[in-house]
Amino acid sequence: MDSIPRVTAGGAAIPVIGYGTWPLKGEACAQAVATALACGYRHLDTAAMYENEAAVGEGLRASGVARKDVWVTTKVWWEDIAEGALQRSAEASLARLGLDQVDLLLIHWPSKAVPLAQSIRALNDAKRRGLARHIGVSNFPSRMLEEAVALSDAALVANQCEYHPHLDQSKVLAACRRHGIAFVSYCPLGRGSVGGVLKEPSVREIADRIGRTPAQVVLRWHVQQPDVVAVPKSADPKRIAENLDVFGFSLEEADMRRLSGLARPDGRVVSLAFAPDWD
Numbered sequence: 392m393d394s395i396p397r398v399t400a401g402g403a404a405i406p407v408i409g410y411g412t413w414p415l416k417g418e419a420c421a422q423a424v425a426t427a428l429a430c431g432y433r434h435l436d437t438a439a440m441y442e443n444e445a446a447v448g449e450g451l452r453a454s455g456v457a458r459k460d461v462w463v464t465t466k467v468w469w470e471d472i473a474e475g476a477l478q479r480s481a482e483a484s485l486a487r488l489g490l491d492q493v494d495l496l497l498i499h500w501p502s503k504a505v506p507l508a509q510s511i512r513a514l515n516d517a518k519r520r521g522l523a524r525h526i527g528v529s530n531f532p533s534r535m536l537e538e539a540v541a542l543s544d545a546a547l548v549a550n551q552c553e554y555h556p557h558l559d560q561s562k563v564l565a566a567c568r569r570h571g572i573a574f575v576s577y578c579p580l581g582r583g584s585v586g587g588v589l590k591e592p593s594v595r596e597i598a599d600r601i602g603r604t605p606a607q608v609v610l611r612w613h614v615q616q617p618d619v620v621a622v623p624k625s626a627d628p629k630r631i632a633e634n635l636d637v638f639g640f641s642l643e644e645a646d647m648r649r650l651s652g653l654a655r656p657d658g659r660v661v662s663l664a665f666a667p668d669w670d
């Protein structure tokens with residue numbers, strides 16, 4: 392039994408802090424995954440595109456933690472989401488991970504070339520065939536999420552999107568909540584020193600006042616919001632532990648609002664040529 396709170400969605404119960412594995416690879420990745428599990432993480436986030444699924448599986452086995460106690464998410468790259476290709480990608484992920492089934496299989500990004508109905512059908516087929524216990528999407532703006540929900544036979548249990556105090560995601564969050572879908576925050580720390588979230592004076596002031604680190608304040612802001620899960624990545628054992636230690640305190644409502652108020656129009660960190668039109 393673990394003590395990490397979970398978000399429930401469509402029959403799934405997802406630990407609210409997961410361990411993000413991009414861009415770790417090879418032995419460093421396997422060791423970091425084993426460290427995270429030894430610290431108490433029970434949720435691992437990987438993807439076919441990260442080229443680290445074999446290392447994630449190796450770290451999971453090395454940890455000695457029972458498979459059934461760990462939530463494993465992987466993702467199908469957007470160039471592989473046509474009928475047939477999606478199922479093959481999921482099978483290849485399982486082979487690399489050394490698992491019979493993942494807990495959650497996500498469409499990593501939507502594709503402009505493949506009709507959504509086709510990829511959602513293929514995703515449902517992957518679930519029916521037992522390749523995944525649950526299915527979901529990633530990088531789906533609110534309107535596309537609505538379409539996906541309407542097209543899916545099985546519940547979509549998660550939409551994994553960028554989220555941190557510099558980025559307002561209220562529209563996507565509202566769409567998730569309308570349909571009982573977990574919102575999984577990627578880049579939850581605004582990518583550490585890259586995005587500047589952890590250097591925000593408000594974040595630092597709150598952290599100093601309550602005796603926590605800026606990263607803990609930002610992760611607490613995530614998990615204190617209903618239906619929100621966060622998957623921070625760190626390669627450093629001390630920070631890996633620090634990022635999970637966010638359940639012994641809470642933020643005042645005024646501080647929650649202050650952090651949300653840091654959102655700005657240029658706050659997005661991940662901007663790729665194939666991205667959909669965001670909300």
Ligand SMILES: NC(=O)c1ccc[n+]([C@@H]2O[C@H](COP(=O)([O-])OP(=O)(O)OC[C@H]3O[C@@H](n4cnc5c(N)ncnc54)[C@H](OP(=O)(O)O)[C@@H]3O)[C@@H](O)[C@H]2O)c1
Pocket residue numbers: 410411412413414436437499529530551552576577578579580581582583584589604606607622623624625626627630631633634661
């Ligand atoms: N679905 C998608 O399209 C998508 C896109 C991007 C990411 N993701 C997932 O989301 C995960 C997290 O996103 P991310 O890695 O881009 O960004 P992130 O978790 O916001 O930030 C990671 C950065 O923050 C630093 N950091 C971690 N903990 C820290 C702490 N306590 N104090 C100070 N700095 C800290 C890390 O450095 P150190 O390693 O040196 O600690 C690293 O440079 C990824 O690993 C991946 O699993 C998904």
